[in-house]
Each structure stands twice: as structure tokens, then as C-alpha cells.
Amino acid sequence: xxxxxxxxxxxxxxxxxxxxxxxxxxxxxxxxxxxxxxxxxxxxxxxxxxxxxxxxxxxxxxxxxxxxxxxxxxxxxxxxxxxxxxxxxxxxxxxxxxxxxxxxxxxxxxxxxxxxxxxxxxxxxxxxxxxxxxxxxxxxxxxxxxxxxxxxxxxxxxxxxxxxxxxxxxxxxxxxxxxxxxxxxxxxxxxxxxxxxxxxxxxxxxxxxxxxxxxxxxxxxxxxxxxxxxxxxxxxxxxxxxxxxxxxxxxxxxxxxxxxxxxxxxxxxxxxxxxxxxxxxxxxxxxxxxxxxxxxxxxxxxxxxxxxxxxxxxxxxxxxxxxxxxxxxxxxxxxxxxxxxxxxxxxxxxxxxxxxxxxxxxxxxxxxxxxxx
Numbered sequence: 001x002x003x004x005x006x007x008x009x010x011x012x013x014x015x016x017x018x019x020x021x022x023x024x025x026x027x028x029x030x031x032x033x034x035x036x037x038x039x040x041x042x043x044x045x046x047x048x049x050x051x052x053x054x055x056x057x058x059x060x061x062x063x064x065x066x067x068x069x070x071x072x073x074x075x076x077x078x079x080x081x082x083x084x085x086x087x088x089x090x091x092x093x094x095x096x097x098x099x100x101x102x103x104x105x106x107x108x109x110x111x112x113x114x115x116x117x118x119x120x121x122x123x124x125x126x127x128x129x130x131x132x133x134x135x136x137x138x139x140x141x142x143x144x145x146x147x148x149x150x151x152x153x154x155x156x157x158x159x160x161x162x163x164x165x166x167x168x169x170x171x172x173x174x175x176x177x178x179x180x181x182x183x184x185x186x187x188x189x190x191x192x193x194x195x196x197x198x199x200x201x202x203x204x205x206x207x208x209x210x211x212x213x214x215x216x217x218x219x220x221x222x223x224x225x226x227x228x229x230x231x232x233x234x235x236x237x238x239x240x241x242x243x244x245x246x247x248x249x250x251x252x253x254x255x256x257x258x259x260x261x262x263x264x265x266x267x268x269x270x271x272x273x274x275x276x277x278x279x280x281x282x283x284x285x286x287x288x289x290x291x292x293x294x295x296x297x298x299x300x301x302x303x304x305x306x307x308x309x310x311x312x313x314x315x316x317x318x319x320x321x322x323x324x325x326x327x328x329x330x331x332x333x334x335x336x337x338x339x340x341x342x343x344x345x346x347x348x349x350x351x352x353x354x355x356x357x358x359x360x361x362x363x364x365x366x367x368x369x370x371x372x373x
Contacts, residue, residue, distance in 0.1 A: 016079035045093045084111035088132040092139030104136035173331035182218035232271035234258035241278035248282045253291040273356040277309035285313030304357040312351040
């Protein structure tokens with residue numbers, strides 16, 4: 001629509017061809033030149049806004065427009081000087097801002113010089129020079145708006161894709177941590193119930209009831225994770241870690257209380273770390289004893305709240321010195337990075353140690369608080 005507005009200026013050369021002031025040959029050549037000029041102008045401007053052309057093609061078409069405008073203005077009279085306005089608009093629509101500025105100024109100056117020889121200078125400057133300048137520079141603004149709109153749409157599409165990927169990662173982390181913990185506990189209790197069933201049916205029934213409760217809780221957690229409203233808490237995970245370790249026959253030394261005043265995001269991250277660590281101890285370590293500590297510590301980088309899970313399991317024969325990060329540890333590192341925390345894993349001869357640290361900052365009352373990202 002913006003490009004079509006400028007076609008109104010074509011009334012001058014069309015009227016010049018229709019008034020019969022030229023010879024038949026000149027009129028025919030004028031119509032051919034006018035149609036060709038408009039075709040090249042529309043192809044250049046409209047195709048460039050939708051699908052950019054090669055630089056050489058743009059320069060060639062601009063040179064062709066300028067040549068046709070120059071030839072028709074010199075041969076058919078002042079009514080054809082308006083073609084330079086279209087050359088100016090084409091420069092603004094296709095060239096870079098710096099190059100378009102010079103091209104518009106040169107086009108306007110050329111039109112003015114030619115106009116002083118075929119018409120009165122007072123008719124050329126206000127009637128054509130000003131539209132050529134304003135039209136050319138206005139088209140650079142329109143081109144900038146078009147480019148900005150395209151970039152904005154692309155940025156929105158990128159943001160939407162990133163949000164989708166982040167949600168997929170969240171779902172993968174949550175389901176891995178949730179189902180790994182719950183299914184490990186269900187497996188342990190099922191094996192325990194199977195061993196108790198012949199001689200201790202009452203205790204086996206109790207274990208089966210616990211299995212049912214864990215299964216229902218796992219189902220509720222999965223539903224909450226899918227909906228995005230589920231929140232982990234340290235007290236609940238401390239109790240859960242103690243339960244799953246004892247069920248596996250591992251002596252558990254786990255704190256009974258969690259620090260108070262932790263922000264929800266930081267507490268949830270530590271809760272995920274504790275759940276994943278306890279699950280890994282049960283599934284992979286073969287340990288007899290596991291110690292969980294949760295306390296503030298001072299390092300060279302400042303004060304941190306440190307969660308440490310250490311077991312006395314033996315590494316498997318032929319196992320690498322460093323643990324395979326897998327999905328679990330990778331997910332924990334991603335969670336900790338969001339709260340400026342760090343995760344360390346150490347597989348030594350005396351067992352495996354997983355340490356998570358979150359930076360602490362004191363508030364005005366001197367009570368340590370967990371810092372944000």
C-alpha cells in the first residue's frame with residue numbers, strides 16, 4: 001500500500017502522452033518506457049521487501065531506472081522528471097541507510113539540474129525535489145520498520161521454542177527424579193514383602209500397604225509435576241531419604257530438621273538433590289552406611305549452605321574414577337545453576353560423596369539467607 005501511494009505521481013507523464021503533443025513514434029516509445037519503468041520499479045521494491053535480491057541485481061535495476069528516467073526526461077520534457085522521485089524511493093527501499101542517503105541526494109540533485117534546463121527552477125524544487133527527498137528517506141524508515149517486524153516475529157518464535165525446550169527439560173528432570181526415587185522404594189519394599197510373606201504375613205501386609213501408599217504418592221507427584229504446581233520441601237525429603245535408606249537396609253544418619261527461612265526456589269533445589277542422591281545410594285552404591293549433612297560453611301568464595309550425602313559403598317570393578325553424570329546429576333547441575341549453586345561428585349575408595357552448595361547472604365538482622373541467581 002505504501003509503494004502504491006507513489007504511483008499517483010504517474011498522472012503527469014500519462015497526461016503528457018495523452019494530450020497528443022508528441023509524435024507517434026515518441027508517444028509509442030514513451031508508453032513502452034513508462035510501462036517498463038513501472039514494472040522494474042514494482043519488481044525492485046516489492047520483491048525486495050518479501051525476498052531480498054542479490055546486491056548486483058539491485059544495483060543493475062537501480063541503474064536501469066535512473067537511465068530510463070534520464071532519457072525520458074531529456075527527450076519528452078519536464079512532465080517526466082517525476083520518474084526521479086521513483087528512483088529516489090527505490091534507493092530508500094533497497095540500499096543500506098548510508099548508501100541510500102547519498103543515492104537519494106544525488107538523484108534529487110540530478111533531477112534539479114535537468115529540471116533547470118527543461119522547466120522553471122521554481123516549479124522543480126518545491127514540486128519534485130521535496131517529494132523526492134521525503135519519499136526516499138520515508139522509504140528508508142518503512143524498510144526499517146519491515147525489517148524490525150520480521151526480526152520481532154523471529155525473536156518471538158525463538159522465545160516460544162526456548163520456552164518449549166525448557167518445559168521439556170523440566171518435565172524430564174522431574175519425572176526422572178520422581179519415578180527413580182518412588183520406583184526404587186517400591187522395588188525394595190516388594191522384595192522385603194516377598195521375603196516376609198511365608199513366615200510373617202502381618203509384616204508383609206504392612207509392607208504391601210506401604211507400597212500402595214508410595215504408589216499413590218508417586219502418581220500424585222507425577223500429576224503435580226505435569227501441571228507445574230508441585231513443590232519439593234526439605235523436611236519431607238529428609239524424612240523420605242531416611243525411609244528409603246532404612247528400607248534398603250542401609251544405616252542412615254539423616255538430620256531431623258531443615259534450616260528455616262530458606263527461599264522456596266533454593267529449598268526446592270536442595271530437596272531435589274537430596275532425593276536424587278538417596279535414590280542413587282540405594283540403587284548403585286551397595287553401601288551399608290549413609291550420612292547426610294546440611295550446614296552452613298565458610299569458603300574462599302564466601303558463605304554457603306552445603307548439603308552433603310556420603311556413603312561407604314565400594315565402586316564396581318572396572319568402574320571409571322569419576323562417576324558418569326547421567327541424566328540425574330546433569331539435571332541437578334542445571335537446577336543448581338539457576339540459584340547460583342554448584343554440585344560436586346567424588347567417587348573415592350571409601351565411597352561416593354555428592355555435595356551441593358548454595359551461596360548465603362546475611363539480611364539486616366544477621367540471619368543468613370540464600371541468595372538468588
